[in-house]
Amino acid sequence: MLVLGIETSCDETAAAVVRDGRFVLSNVVHTQIAQHRPYGGVVPEIASRQHVEHLPAVLEEAMRAAGVDWSSLDAVAVTHGPGLSTSLLVGLAAAKGLAIRLNKPLVGINHLEAHLYSAFLGPDAPEPAALMPFVSLIVSGGHTAFVRVDGIGRYRLLGRTVDDAAGEAFDKGANLLKLGYPGGPAIDKAALGADPAAVRFPRGILRNLPARLTGLDARCCVSYSGLKTSLLYYLRDHPLAGAGDPVVGSLAASFQEAIVDTLLNRVAHALGNLRTLAVVGGVSLNSRLRGKLAALAEKRRFRLILAQPAFCADNAAMVAGLANHKLAATPPPAEAFLLDAEPNLGIGE
Amino acid sequence: MRILALECSTDVGSVALIEDDRVAWERSWGGSQKGRQAWVADLDGWVRSGEIPLSDVDLFAVGVGPGAFSGLRIAIALMQGLALPVRAPLYGVSSGAALAARVGHDLGASRVVVVGDARRNELWLGQFCCDTGFPDQEIPWAVVPFDRLPPDYAVPDRVWVTADWHRIGAQLKAVCPFGCRLVEERRVPEARDVGLLAGAGLAAGHASLPLTPLYLHPAVFVQPLDAAAR
Numbered sequence: 001m002l003v004l005g006i007e008t009s010c011d012e013t014a015a016a017v018v019r020d021g022r023f024v025l026s027n028v029v030h031t032q033i034a035q036h037r038p039y040g041g042v043v044p045e046i047a048s049r050q051h052v053e054h055l056p057a058v059l060e061e062a063m064r065a066a067g068v069d070w071s072s073l074d075a076v077a078v079t080h081g082p083g084l085s086t087s088l089l090v091g092l093a094a095a096k097g098l099a100i101r102l103n104k105p106l107v108g109i110n111h112l113e114a115h116l117y118s119a120f121l122g123p124d125a126p127e128p129a130a131l132m133p134f135v136s137l138i139v140s141g142g143h144t145a146f147v148r149v150d151g152i153g154r155y156r157l158l159g160r161t162v163d164d165a166a167g168e169a170f171d172k173g174a175n176l177l178k179l180g181y182p183g184g185p186a187i188d189k190a191a192l193g194a195d196p197a198a199v200r201f202p203r204g205i206l207r208n209l210p211a212r213l214t215g216l217d218a219r220c221c222v223s224y225s226g227l228k229t230s231l232l233y234y235l236r237d238h239p240l241a242g243a244g245d246p247v248v249g250s251l252a253a254s255f256q257e258a259i260v261d262t263l264l265n266r267v268a269h270a271l272g273n274l275r276t277l278a279v280v281g282g283v284s285l286n287s288r289l290r291g292k293l294a295a296l297a298e299k300r301r302f303r304l305i306l307a308q309p310a311f312c313a314d315n316a317a318m319v320a321g322l323a324n325h326k327l328a329a330t331p332p333p334a335e336a337f338l339l340d341a342e343p344n345l346g347i348g349e
Numbered sequence: 350m351r352i353l354a355l356e357c358s359t360d361v362g363s364v365a366l367i368e369d370d371r372v373a374w375e376r377s378w379g380g381s382q383k384g385r386q387a388w389v390a391d392l393d394g395w396v397r398s399g400e401i402p403l404s405d406v407d408l409f410a411v412g413v414g415p416g417a418f419s420g421l422r423i424a425i426a427l428m429q430g431l432a433l434p435v436r437a438p439l440y441g442v443s444s445g446a447a448l449a450a451r452v453g454h455d456l457g458a459s460r461v462v463v464v465g466d467a468r469r470n471e472l473w474l475g476q477f478c479c480d481t482g483f484p485d486q487e488i489p490w491a492v493v494p495f496d497r498l499p500p501d502y503a504v505p506d507r508v509w510v511t512a513d514w515h516r517i518g519a520q521l522k523a524v525c526p527f528g529c530r531l532v533e534e535r536r537v538p539e540a541r542d543v544g545l546l547a548g549a550g551l552a553a554g555h556a557s558l559p560l561t562p563l564y565l566h567p568a569v570f571v572q573p574l575d576a577a578a579r
Binding site for chain 2: 046098
């Protein structure tokens with residue numbers, strides 16, 4: 001089965017063609033980082049304007065790179081949430097137009113579920129059935145959550161951030177350290193070779209959960225707002241000497257260590273008696289996180305699955321790949337064209 | 350030539366099929382009657398039933414505003430989806446020009462001022478000459494406070510019209526220049542006029558407007574971090 005995927009939930013305009021759920025024939029991503037960098041974060045209105053402008057070219061490039069005809073597609077899949085409403089609408093409308101034109105099924109995809117699926121993309125990736133059940137850590141700019149996966153479409157949210165996502169924490173920390181945007185790669189780079197124990201920043205242990213998170217396990221939830229404030233106060237008391245201050249490296253490493261440790265401290269409890277952890281999302285590209293997770297996996301003897309780098313950040317291959325399984329399980333509903341953007345769509349709740 | 354046109358710059362959307370400069374078929378919907386995307390399901394049904402012969406469409410046309418951003422983005426992206434696989438041309442038409450053409454025709458007006466609610470006690474407006482088949486925009490779009498209309502507009506014998514009468518009608522009555530006629534009801538751009546203008550524009554050699562909504566406001570109202578620091 002050949003599926004075209006479209007992803008416009010945030011600041012990446014992406015399209016991909018995937019065969020049989022795992023063979024990625026094309027994976028085109030137009031990033032808007034340059035447009036958002038001056039503001040230190042994603043500006044929804046800029047993101048939406050960029051999607052309208054660039055999506056047609058991204059779609060054409062995805063089809064050209066895949067080397068397939070429009071008529072050979074079996075379905076069109078699109079992210080319908082969670083994400084920025086005005087951005088989701090653009091991808092949704094284009095997908096509907098394509099599905100109507102091609103007379104093919106339209107499949108709405110949950111962005112978080114697509115991230116979970118990204119671990120199964122690529123010829124060398126494990127088959128989904130071989131891994132079930134497992135725990136997945138979604139860690140990205142907009143999301144941080146532990147999810148138990150018992151099958152495709154069968155999820156249970158174990159815990160999530162109560163405030164900022166890990167990627168947001170990186171962005172805010174990098175902003176305070178004047179390292180630029182996006183913060184994750186900038187802090188990762190600045191921290192290389194620096195002492196991660198130079199400053200002990202808080203690890204955000206939660207003892208009580210807000211009422212809105214009732215039902216989740218506090219031991220699987222994380223918080224990053226205190227960490228950001230801690231760095232803010234540290235810099236107030238120890239101002240940087242200016243651009244190029246050598247202490248920035250050790251502060252970046254220490255800040256990064258706190259983000260990574262906060263996640264690692266939850267892994268054992270999230271796993272319970274399961275022995276496989278998949279880590280997906282853009283922040284899973286962080287070298288310190290990857291290194292410490294690998295060490296933890298060896299020490300605790302669990303299997304660690306990391307999505308391939310090309311499928312970690314937002315992309316449409318994960319959307320198309322997941323759609324293949326959705327279509328195989330159940331035919332698309334007749335009301336697929338009523339699909340609307342769902343900015344607050346959750347998973348396993 | 351067969352043209353499929355879509356207009357979604359207000360909460361009243363419409364789609365029309367133009368055949369050889371005649372309106373062959375059209376439908377409209379109101380945003381308050383159904384969900385935001387319900388009309389797309391209807392569009393799929395019209396294609397499936399053959400009411401819209403998609404494979405016979407030579408040109409796709411879409412209203413690009415000014416108007417509601419979400420509706421415009423949905424319309425543009427959807428039409429791109431319909432046109433892209435067969436590399437059919439997609440032509441962007443000013444929704445304001447479509448409204449000016451209709452009102453100019455209906456009222457026999459030579460000059461039409463199209464006005465909209467820009468929020469924050471401001472309006473957007475532009476003026477069209479409707480003497481020919483393709484309205485010529487004489488005064489470009491501008492966003493101004495209600496109490497500071499540009500002097501260009503202090504001219505009689507214009508027809509003023511708005512799709513936002515329900516929101517700004519009272520304010521427009523207060524500022525509409527002496528000697529001008531104010532259309533005291535809501536008039537919305539229609540797909541039939543978008544399609545007709547696309548055909549006329551193409552025949553006259555006019556280029557399509559860019560296939561993005563006509564933005565009259567900047568994307569952000571905050572300064573970039575560096576500028577704020579200065």
